[in-house]
Amino acid sequence: MNNIKANRLKDQIFKFWGIACTLLGLVLLAIFIGSILIDGLQRIDWDFITSLPSRKAERAGIYTALMGSVWVLVLTTIIALPLGIAAAIYLEEYARKGKLSSLLEVNISNLAGVPSIIYGLLGLEIFVRILEMGSSVLAGSFTLALLILPIVIVSTREAIKAVPQSVRDGSFALGASKWQTVARQLLPASFGGILTGVILALSRAVGETAPLIVIGALTYVPFAPESPMDEFSVLPIQIFNWISRPQEGFEVNAAAAIIILLLITFLMNGIAVFFRNKWQKKLG
Amino acid sequence: MKKILFTSAMAFLMFACGNNKKDSSGSGISIDGSSTVYPVTEAIAEEYRNEDSEVDVTIGVSGTGGGFQKFGRGDIDIANASRSIKEDEKAIAAENNIKFIELEVAYDGLAVIAHPENDWLDCITVEELKTIWEPAAQGKIKRWNQIRSEWPDEEIHLYGPGVASGTFDYFTEAINGKSGSSRGDYTASEDDNVLVQGVSGDKYGLGFFGLAYYAENSNKLKLVGVDGGEGCVEPTAETVSNGSYAPLSRPLFVYVNSSSIQNNPKVIDFMEFYLEEVPSLLKDVGYVPLTEEEYKRERKKFSNFVEQNKAE
Structure with missing residues (x-):
């Protein structure tokens, strides 16, 4: 009897402990977002989005940094998506399971944990200097694509792995080749999961500052990029610059720019959720 | 699905191969260096757009040391610096045949x-x-x-x-x-x-x-x-x-590369504008101007430097 009571008590205690842990994270996040909103919301208007950087906080805007972020995001997607998905398909469906593939597997997971500034140094040497891309949008996008490639590969593999073996067996039994099975069965079935992974990886890329500063992304750019070879700035660099300025108005600007950055991230996560639901229903 | 993969792969190839290196020097002015000097140069660049909106001035913040590194390699026209150039940084510039001038622009x-x-x-x-x-x-x-x-x-x-x-x-x-x-x-x-x-x-x-x-x-x-x-x-x-x-x-500096002066007349224009306008803009960014005498001295120093390099 006593034993049962004690166990129930432990159960209750653990439950409340769990609730407390959950709340701690959520409350802190809510306070953070709340204070950012209070500081920055009144600063956001059309002028703020379409103006160039300025020494006067109330005149300064994020236009070039925002356009830079959008360019980098689009190019990074275009570079990382095909590479990551193809690598994941190879590892999951084609590669023979053995020492080599498990070595690859461990290393890809490790790469996902490498500090982003290391990717910046790699990008500076390979893309900016050896391939002579300069401090361009393209060099920045390649660098960020490398950065998120491990995440894309890992999450794509997970998504493909989640497709039941019976689907593969069925396809092969009907005489389909491996490529046909991958293209017509596995990819459509796992596409929602793949996309979720890709978009979460991109959400990380859009917030990166360090590797872009290392490859030479600028802080003051009076024009939006017009080609992948143009120089650029991105939102996080602009935010960082504003936060370290003495005049109080820049702090408000930084908060407003953070809201825009958060909106982009939320939007992207929303798209991920939407696609996941859509594709999962299709499969069912 | 196949279509998406195909288009993105094609687009990727197009971007990777289609864009040959674009000449980035052109009529733009590239500046990099100290984060302390950044607000001053940003203010000048902002005002300079009203003078001549054709010239794209870009400013990076790699720190004084990082700026001198790029300056010594000839990657940038102007370096922002919160200290004087060090001997080893000078040596690198000399190795790459880069001559330059140091100009004081403000006090901090x-x-x-x-x-x-x-x-x-x-x-x-x-x-x-x-x-x-x-x-x-x-x-x-x-x-x-x-x-x-x-x-x-x-x-x-x-x-x-x-x-x-x-x-x-x-x-x-x-x-x-x-x-x-x-x-x-x-x-x-x-x-x-x-x-x-x-x-x-x-x-x-x-x-x-x-x-x-x-x-x-x-x-x-x-x-x-x-x-x-x-x-x-x-x-x-x-x-x-x-x-x-x-x-x-302490004084804050900008450094100007002599070959930028020879190749890009806009750099001369920009620096003259800089030394003319900087006293009135410093209040906005919180730094202290030099005395009028000192600005005269710096302007003189710069125009001599321009004469010298144009003659060569």
Whole structure:
């Protein structure tokens, strides 16, 4: 009897402990977002989005940094998506399971944990200097694509792995080749999961500052990029610059720019959720 | 699905192959370097757009050292710097056949700051600052009364910029005699706003940072005068610019590459505009202008440099 009571008590205690842990994270996040909103919301208007950087906080805007972020995001997607998905398909469906593939597997997971500034140094040497891309949008996008490639590969593999073996067996039994099975069965079935992974990886890329500063992304750019070879700035660099300025108005600007950055991230996560639901229903 | 993959692969190939290197020099002006000088140059670039909107001026913030690295390789036209160029940086520039000119554009004062309720500290001598901040003070100088016996028997809490900052380099050189030599047991941040918050919330705190950060937060902080041997001087626009606030006022520089002057007349135009307009723009960014005499000297220096390089 006593034993049962004690166990129930432990159960209750653990439950409340769990609730407390959950709340701690959520409350802190809510306070953070709340204070950012209070500081920055009144600063956001059309002028703020379409103006160039300025020494006067109330005149300064994020236009070039925002356009830079959008360019980098689009190019990074275009570079990382095909590479990551193809690598994941190879590892999951084609590669023979053995020492080599498990070595690859461990290393890809490790790469996902490498500090982003290391990717910046790699990008500076390979893309900016050896391939002579300069401090361009393209060099920045390649660098960020490398950065998120491990995440894309890992999450794509997970998504493909989640497709039941019976689907593969069925396809092969009907005489389909491996490529046909991958293209017509596995990819459509796992596409929602793949996309979720890709978009979460991109959400990380859009917030990166360090590797872009290392490859030479600028802080003051009076024009939006017009080609992948143009120089650029991105939102996080602009935010960082504003936060370290003495005049109080820049702090408000930084908060407003953070809201825009958060909106982009939320939007992207929303798209991920939407696609996941859509594709999962299709499969069912 | 196949279509998506196919289009993205095609687009990828197009981007990867289709864009051959574009000449990035052109009529643009590229600037990089110190984050301290950045706001000044940004203000000039902003105003210069009204003069000549055809010229794209871009400014990066890689720090003074990072800026000189690029400058020495010839990657940029102008370097922002919060200290003079070092010998090894000069050597690299010489190796790459880069000639340049150093121009002073403004003064920055370092302010020594205490909490507004601190009623015992109005003025501090350079020796006392050294007692507090020298490497030997680490772990030893912990209480206010260790510095001057009439000060309270309370713990002293120190705030200052981190080692990667030019402000730290300057302060340690001016006070401790050697750039970078300092005690390590203090609250350090590269972001001066964090230091402002630290000192303003700590009655027994003492810190130092750029004068502009004091000016924006003067209601939360107490400015401490510094005695460099000739009596107590508080940093103001006047004392910083006439040099009487010593040793904690420093000049800010820009460096111009001579080949940029030969190849891009817009660089000359931009620098003339810079030296003409900078005194009136400095108030907005919180720095102190040089005297009119000194600006004349710098303008003269620059026009001689231009003559020289054009003649070649």
